[in-house]
Amino acid sequence: MLKKKFLKNFYSVYSEQYILASLILYNNSWNDIYYFLNIDNFFFKNHKIIFSIILEFLNLNVSFDIYSIFNRIKIYSNFNFLNYLNYIVQKTPNPYNIIYYAHIIHNMFLLRKILIFSNNIINNILKSDKLNINEILFNIELDIFDILRNYLKEKNDSYLLSSIFNKYFLNTNFSKNFYISTGFKNLDNILKKINGGDLIIIAGRPSMGKTSLSLNIAKNVSNEYNLPVIIFSMEMSSNQILIKILSCILNENQDFINKTLNSELLNNFDKKYLKIIYSLKIFIDETTNLNVIQIYTKCKFLIKEHGPLGLIVIDYLQLMYSTNPGQNRVLEISEISRSLKCLAKELNVPIIAISQLNRNLESRNNKRPVISDLRESGSIEQDADIVLFIYRDEIYDSENLLNKNIAELIVGKHRNGPTGTANLYFFDNKSKFSDF
The missing domain is CATH 1.10.860.10 (DNAb Helicase; Chain A)
Incomplete structure (x- = not known):
């Protein structure tokens, strides 16, 4: 001492x-x-x-x-x-x-x-x-x-209503600085736009396309707003994430890209695709067993080097570790989700956190997820501003051709707006979502 x-x-x-x-x-x-x-x-x-x-x-x-x-x-x-x-x-x-x-x-x-x-x-x-x-x-x-x-704590975060009014309506760059679009019209019709400071949970059962959707949104944000995006991938390697993003941009099957990914393929790239790939400010961190403090530190370093972030993606929430290990796992998840919400507000950046769902829904006739299906949910539903479920009926009924490549994006919670369902096309082998 x-x-x-x-x-x-x-x-x-x-x-x-x-x-x-x-x-x-x-x-x-x-x-x-x-x-x-x-x-x-x-x-x-x-x-x-x-x-x-x-x-x-x-x-x-x-x-x-x-x-x-x-x-x-x-x-x-x-x-x-x-x-x-x-x-x-x-x-x-x-x-x-x-x-x-x-x-x-x-x-x-x-x-x-x-x-x-x-x-x-x-x-x-x-x-x-x-x-x-x-x-x-x-x-x-x-x-x-x-x-x-x-x-x-020294910052006084209280603002007079009139000053907030002026900031909202008189700042011509307000939309660019404080909101982002997902890049999908059907989904934006429900969500309108995502606020800086929002915690968005994307949840679904395995193989529904949770990671692909978050990568699609990350690509759209980086491309549309020219802002850095960081993806914390605790499950997939950076190479796997790269293949998914390339597959989406090139509109090619992942198997094709895996087999032909070499310098010759690079030489044959259409220049417009190369321009997109090299312009994207997407950072991938494949560190495992992360906690919120480590994510905070890494984001602060990135902000210092490259300026304000457009989006943070965490894949996935249940692979994170609490800063107070040893307690009940539900309490740990509650602490993590609460800390992620605080981190989003502190950095004024939307955070997408991917979450698993309980397998209990598999025993129901209607397998569309609801809030209570969030795995080890703790207080996720309270902390999140938006809870977005992905449901693909073709996973359960592959013979019905009407369901092929259709993904239902179910907005189960929307703190600042309506709930509802947006239908998108999803091409699993290309990791690509698109509007109807």
Whole structure:
């Protein structure tokens, strides 16, 4: 543990006194700093005690002053709190700079956390007999994520209705910056457009085309909006994803591409297809056993290098790992889906997460999925903005030619609009969806 002398440049006695005195003199000044300041931000024990009592009064919506605080606080120790409270109040005549000093306290707290966790990394490496690099990196990611989460609290995410109105109607680039189309008219007629920050669940039984649909949307988004798209493929290799995307673009069977994928085929490509392939900003990450923190870190690096993302695809949700392993799997899935929704909002990027369905539906006469069929669903249906099921009747009735190549996209949940069913053509051997 770092000794206090190493932290001497990373706390401010005056700033902490200023905040406490301002809150005592003007209780309502709490409204300016409530969204990021908490007890842990204070360095000195007595300041934490005073602040905890102030929070008690604030939570009860009760006015307070020096004496009401002292009456609650005198049970803690023999320290002369009354004299000290009088002292800090007298040296702080007004609260007009309370936001400035609150930021100082909060930033000092974050710097102390960085120092402490950096010191812990060094100590753990030096003391460990067997170095597990994966475990070390995972713990570093957890600590960084925690610090970033605390830092992001400083942003005031409340906006006046009129400013949102102006942003919505007067910004000519609003649609491009905040919405994406799936690229399929029949589906867009129901969904209209997908918002940045939306969590979209694409679910279905095996072989229904879940991965293909997500890749089709990813291709459309990258091609239409010229934005980077990242696909986290925990089941398929990057080569398999490549074949599916090529098959869709070239309108050729995957078997044909697999057999002829060589430099000669490349030379025979139509230039318009080559232009599409090289223009797509699609990144594929085939890391297995990912958790939300790792996805967050990878996305932040990608944003830093290539700018804002257009879409994140996760294939698939049940292959992800919780940051709190060991608990009930349903609770783990609930934590993952909730974290993915938070990640989508934080990055202002829509996330498509592919999900498996319970096999129980196979015993029903009508095998079209419903929300309750989500496998290990936990709170997926609550966290998701859109739940989209893929159903192909030809999987169950292959002799009926009327069902051939028809995919029903069932919108089972739509937080911001209607539900319904969009019919598309699906050519399985080409991994390609298209409008009627």
